[in-house]
Amino acid sequence: MRVDAVVLDVDGVLVDVADSYRRAVVESVERLYGRTVDRDDLQPFKDAGGFNNDWELTDAVALYVLAGERGYDAPVAAFTDAVGDRGGGVAGARAVLADALSPADAEAVEAEWEPERLRETFQALYLGADLYRELESGDPPFETRGYIHDEPVLLDPETVEALTERYPVGVLTGRPAAEADIALDRAGLEVAADGRFTMDDWAEGKPHPRALVTLAERFDARRVAFVGDTLDDVRTAVNADAADGERAYYGVGVLTGGLRGDEGRAKYADAGASAVVDSVNDLPDLLE
Secondary structure, eight states, X not given: OOOSEEEEOSBTTTBOOTTTHHXXXXXXXXXXXXXOOOGGGHHHHHHXXXXXXXXXXXHHHHHHHHHHTTTOOOOHHHHHHHHHHTTSHHHHHHHHXXXXXXXXXXXXXXXXXXXXXXXXHHHHHHHHHHHHHHHHSSOXXXXXXXXXXXXXXXXXXXXXXXXXXXXXXXXXXXXXXXXXXXXXXXXXXXXXXXXXXXXXXXXXXXXXXXXXXXXXXXXXXXXXXXXXXXXXXXHHHHHHHHHOTTOEEEEEEESSSSOOHHHHHHHHHHHTOSEEESSGGGHHHHHO
């Protein structure tokens, strides 16, 4: 695989978020509604697509839990399969439940669903009180240390050196810009402002190809590898390759996020991945 630019996702690629973002998703729903799903149940949501923003993943889990209190008894896998069939994301989750529940129950679920409170709770759990005050410009709903401090770095310094010496390196992430800065700093990866797209920079989100194509244009690159830990990351590269007739895009899946082992490799392959590696630190050898 010969490329002349590399674009990296952050979560599950540069830092491990199993005990931070994913923990915050599960516990935010439990704090507000007294019930939640297991952490392992989050991967089927990710696989369904449209949940690169973990605030929206939290919303969908909350909707599923609230629907369960109204008699919806489909297991997570069946629910998320249906969500994927309806286009993924929160819109897909709401559409599935609107069809599955009676009009009265569907209306009750929507009334009990509180996206703003979920977001506040999530940010308080993830950021902790001090960072919440700094980044959210207000007091948190409760005091916590913050799960953001429990994100092991996955990217080795040797990999940073190998990649940045040979390629322009960009970042494409669903994180807010301030949280992306924290992760990049911890990973020791410097990326210029015009070499990154965060949640704050575009409305479409993955797997829409616009951000990846824009980075390729800015790098004046003809062949681009995009490395991520979800199926939507691979789909982003596939969609960019279809949308941009002047360049080639390669989706590379890593097995340090929610997708693991042979099953993860098979899912990546089905989504159109050009390659799958155990971790981002295998990337320099892959690109040789």
